[in-house]
Amino acid sequence: MSDAPYERFVGWFHPEFVQKLSLSFLNIDLSTSKMHCNLLRADTQTYHKIIDIFEQLLLPPSDAFGNTMLQHCYVTELLILLNQAHEHTTLTPGIHVISNSKITNIIYYINQHLNDDLSLDSLAQQFFISKYYLTRLFKQYTGLSLHQYVLKKRLIVARTMLMNGEKPYDVYIDVGFNNYPHFSKSFKDEFGIAPSNLNKILE
Known part of the structure; x- marks a missing residue:
């Protein structure tokens, strides 16, 4: 693996939200659930479009006219581009698509049990796998440590809950943090704003 620095963008879209978007566009399926791989190949132009959209979506919330509709448009364009990249990856000869059913199941479990113990030891026991093998496998197929x-x-998920009006001191428990200071610091490191300040902006 190259030691060159890289930037990673992570997005999470609620399935019901994506379904509503799909219905509003002549029932076109915009979901990415059919993508049974963790690696997509996009041409340079598509890649830069995807990065530009992510950067727009990561901007702090705004009450400017039409901003919510604009955000929905960004998400729609992003989902279309991801689906197009998936189609290109699937149909292009010579491209090896990385996937692993064990890691897929573990990721699904994590997504459904955020408030549970998701330590390496706990997940290794849950899925009957060596924690050392799990560490290596997870990094190999996702590019992230567990x-x-x-x-x-x-x-x-916490950011989504805050944007929906929930209070920081309720959110940090619901998403599985053990204490608020750790949650607040991690949130600020990730998004550049304290969870309490994000909550105030939206009030």
Whole structure:
């Protein structure tokens, strides 16, 4: 693996939200659930479009006219581009698509049990796998350590809950953090804003 620095963007979209978007566009399936791989190949132009959209979506919430509709448009374009990249990956000869059913099942379990113990020891026991093998396998197929994935997933879900009006001191417990200071610091490191300040902006 190259030692060159890289930037990783992580997005999480609620299935019901994606389904509503799909229905509003002549029932076109915009979901990414059919993508049974963790590696997509996009041409340079598509890649830069995807990065540009992510950067727009990561901007702090705004009450400017039409901002919510604009955000929905960004998400729609992003999902279309990801589906197109998946189609290109699937149909292009010579491209080896990385996937692993064990890791897929573990990721699904994590996503459904954010408030549970998701430590390496716990997941290794849950899935009857050596924790050392799990560590190597998870990094190989996702590009993230298990701890990094769980942390990012919890923070992304927390951000969504805060944007839906829930209070920080309720959210940090619901997404599986043991204490508020750790949650607050991790949130600020990830998004550049304290969870309490994000909550105030939306009030």
